[in-house]
Amino acid sequence: xxxxxxxxxxxxxxxxxxxxxxxxxxxxxxxxxxxxxxxxxxxxxxxxxxxxxxxxxxxxxxxxxxxxxxxxxxxxxxxxxxxxxxxxxxxxxxxxxxxxxxxxxxxxxxxxxxxxxxxxxxxxxxxxxxxxxxxxxxxxxxxxxxxxxxxxxxxxxxxx
Numbered sequence: 111x112x113x114x115x116x117x118x119x120x121x122x123x124x125x126x127x128x129x130x131x132x133x134x135x136x137x138x139x140x141x142x143x144x145x146x147x148x149x150x151x152x153x154x155x156x157x158x159x160x161x162x163x164x165x166x167x168x169x170x171x172x173x174x175x176x177x178x179x180x181x182x183x184x185x186x187x188x189x190x191x192x193x194x195x196x197x198x199x200x201x202x203x204x205x206x207x208x209x210x211x212x213x214x215x216x217x218x219x220x221x222x223x224x225x226x227x228x229x230x231x232x233x234x235x236x237x238x239x240x241x242x243x244x245x246x247x248x249x250x251x252x253x254x255x256x257x258x259x260x261x262x263x264x265x266x267x268x269x270x
Contacts, residue, residue, distance in 0.1 A: 111224040118264045119216035134265040138256030139189045143181040201225040220249045
């Protein structure tokens with residue numbers, strides 16, 4: 111299943127919504143990778159290894175389920191999560207890409223690839239619709255948390 115959707119970050123039509131910068135948005139997306147428990151309430155544990163500017167390897171625990179993924183960063187552009195096939199879990203990926211068609215008109219495009227062939231997707235159409243809905247809800251929640259962190263100053267640049 112390949113699936114993508116777009117979330118608007120700065121709504122210029124609503125003066126009540128604080129404008130956040132590309133840098134704040136970027137820091138929020140990186141923070142989601144580095145501190146996933148802030149963003150995923152049902153995550154039991156997360157450990158990070160191999161952390162550098164280009165990315166990291168993580169192990170996430172959801173009860174008895176353990177998933178290892180590789181997260182890579184392209185500074186101020188996108189965060190890419192890649193899950194290699196492991197145990198009963200197929201290969202999959204998620205890319206969170208910042209788009210800015212006009213200055214400060216920020217969006218995040220979420221691109222999912224479950225790694226399944228089209229035939230499998232056709233068989234799982236109903237399940238995939240549920241997954242798409244769950245992904246969108248989680249992504250809206252991610253942006254809500256990032257916005258909250260930005261508005262509280264927690265995503266501002268660190269002093270030199």
